[in-house]
Amino acid sequence: MRAGYVIRRLALVLAVVWLAASVNFFVPRIGGRDPIIEKLLQEAQFRSGHLDSGYREMAAEYGKKFGLDQPLYKQYVRYLTDTVQFKFGASISQYPVTVNELLANTVPWTVGLLGVATIVSFGLGTFLGALVSWGRTPIYLKALIPAFFTLSAIPYYLLGLVLLYFFAFKASWFPIFGGYEAGTLPSYSLDFILNVLRHATLPALSIVLVGIGFWALGMRAMMVTMQGEDYMVQAEAKGLNERRIFWRYAIRNAILPQSTSLALSLGHIVSGAVLVEVIFGYPGVGSLLFLAIREFDYFVITGIVFMVIVAIALAMLLMDLIYPVLDPRIKYSAA
Numbered sequence: 001m002r003a004g005y006v007i008r009r010l011a012l013v014l015a016v017v018w019l020a021a022s023v024n025f026f027v028p029r030i031g032g033r034d035p036i037i038e039k040l041l042q043e044a045q046f047r048s049g050h051l052d053s054g055y056r057e058m059a060a061e062y063g064k065k066f067g068l069d070q071p072l073y074k075q076y077v078r079y080l081t082d083t084v085q086f087k088f089g090a091s092i093s094q095y096p097v098t099v100n101e102l103l104a105n106t107v108p109w110t111v112g113l114l115g116v117a118t119i120v121s122f123g124l125g126t127f128l129g130a131l132v133s134w135g136r137t138p139i140y141l142k143a144l145i146p147a148f149f150t151l152s153a154i155p156y157y158l159l160g161l162v163l164l165y166f167f168a169f170k171a172s173w174f175p176i177f178g179g180y181e182a183g184t185l186p187s188y189s190l191d192f193i194l195n196v197l198r199h200a201t202l203p204a205l206s207i208v209l210v211g212i213g214f215w216a217l218g219m220r221a222m223m224v225t226m227q228g229e230d231y232m233v234q235a236e237a238k239g240l241n242e243r244r245i246f247w248r249y250a251i252r253n254a255i256l257p258q259s260t261s262l263a264l265s266l267g268h269i270v271s272g273a274v275l276v277e278v279i280f281g282y283p284g285v286g287s288l289l290f291l292a293i294r295e296f297d298y299f300v301i302t303g304i305v306f307m308v309i310v311a312i313a314l315a316m317l318l319m320d321l322i323y324p325v326l327d328p329r330i331k332y333s334a335a
Contacts, residue, residue: 125215151213
């Protein structure tokens with residue numbers, strides 16, 4: 001039964017990925033905009049301000065290179081064939097650089113920044129949210145609830161601008177722009193690692209502070225619900241240790257919905273915090289996606305979106321499979 005359940009879940013994930021990938025293919029083409037002509041128009045604005053007389057012939061030649069001259073169904077079959085192999089073609093705006101090369105250069109930056117920031121904010125927010133909801137918690141910790149409300153309501157990029165103004169412009173404690181110092185050659189040396197960490201501090205801090213408020217409020221709501229459950233009342237009636245009730249009964253059950261949200265958040269990591277990365281000039285996937293949308297480079301857009309689709313689908317599949325480990329009450333045979 002367990003093997004059959006896993007197979008069904010895998011089949012469902014594949015169906016969802018195929019459907020989302022198909023939507024990812026057709027939606028950019030519904031608008032009727034030609035990405036080649038869009039790129040030529042942008043180039044003309046930077047040069048003489050007008051297009052050459054043979055721009056349509058030029059666009060047609062480039063269209064052949066990118067396979068855009070073929071019927072839509074042939075483009076779709078080619079797209080599915082290449083996508084299964086994780087081949088997303090060449091970037092229109094940065095030709096002949098491929099989308100895979102661009103992703104290889106940006107994904108590690110985004111995963112490093114958002115992965116650490118998400119896990120740190122989840123850990124701190126979940127623990128603080130559990131504490132402020134517990135009846136025996138000191139009053140000064142419960143006073144953090146308004147701060148959590150405030151932080152959870154602030155967008156990442158807005159808090160990022162505030163941090164940028166005070167700690168980069170005013171105090172000059174942190175750099176304003178980039179992933180590392182200009183002119184520095186990337187290496188595995190301690191100096192370069194410290195340089196990268198210094199540049200990542202403010203964007204990570206903006207994500208962590210907002211994330212703490214979000215996770216804390218979610219955990220607080222679950223903990224309040226848990227305290228009225230029968231097993232909590234029974235544990236207290238047995239005279240169990242206060243700390244044991246807190247960790248083994250309350251947090252263990254309240255953290256399950258939080259874990260599902262964490263899986264979704266981790267799945268979204270590969271898309272980057274677009275506006276945060278743009279504001280800080282961070283060389284991640286968010287900045288790449290912003291540039292691709294601005295230049296209507298839909299090979300890059302479809303590559304990033306498909307990567308996000310797969311990441312979220314795999315994260316949810318993994319969460320679905322390990323849920324019985326987190327909660328023994330859930331059985332595969334009941335699914």
